[in-house]
Amino acid sequence: MSAGISHSNLIELAFLNSTFRDAGESPLSEIVLLNPYTEADSPDDKQSIMDIKAKTAKGELLNIEMQLFNPYHMEKRTLFYWSEMYYHQIPKGSNYNTLKKL
Template identity: 50%
Template sequence: MTKLMDLKIDFAFKQVFGKEGNEPILLAFLNATLQLPKEKRLSSVEILNPEINREHIEDKASVLDIHAKTEQGEHVNIEIQLANKFDMEKRTLYYWSRIYSAQMQKGMPYTELAKTITINILNFRFLRETERFHTTFHLYEDQEQFPLTDVMEIHFMEIPKLMDKWEQRAVNP
């Protein structure tokens, strides 16, 4: 009997989705996750170095699971997290902000900063407020819900909730 790789393990996940030559697999995942309209679906993606450069020697070293760039110039970070370390919100915003700010070059206008998308695949229940397994966050005004900007998009995909829906036959195969 052939033993299959568990894609929840960082190494296996990175080998399938973040390895040069596997861009079509990553592209299919991104199009399914981002649920873009047909005319805006991604047609190419570039896998980037997952290391976030330190500005100072005392800065925390950070290595993303997957860092990619779409043909529109959008940066995408995909993280898979097996255990709940109770820091997901801050960890997500930290990685998002580092990727977003790393785009800035000397003399570059702020208007050239590209959208940055973070996708977190979690092997634990994270958001108690919902039973949806895939949630998406943006920056909106509190009362009237209009967007401040479209440059921030954060996804959480919770595997335990997906499995519950699967067992209830509440998701498509």
């Protein structure tokens, strides 16, 4: 086992790399689990809780959702989560070219 990588992270990494390989994507060398709760900008904002929110060694953000079936408008929920992650990448006044692939 690699130093600093837990057994569960190795399992998650192997699973993700299997999925990435099937999709023709490059494999991941590591992932860092992040807080899955969104930060509300105002008290009226909807909070979302992602199943797994992670960052790759390249700094790309991942939202990993696990569903057996689609009772909760999965397409709309996935887009909502993606937009939140994309929006919160850069602070006020930053250039758009600093946005990373999600």
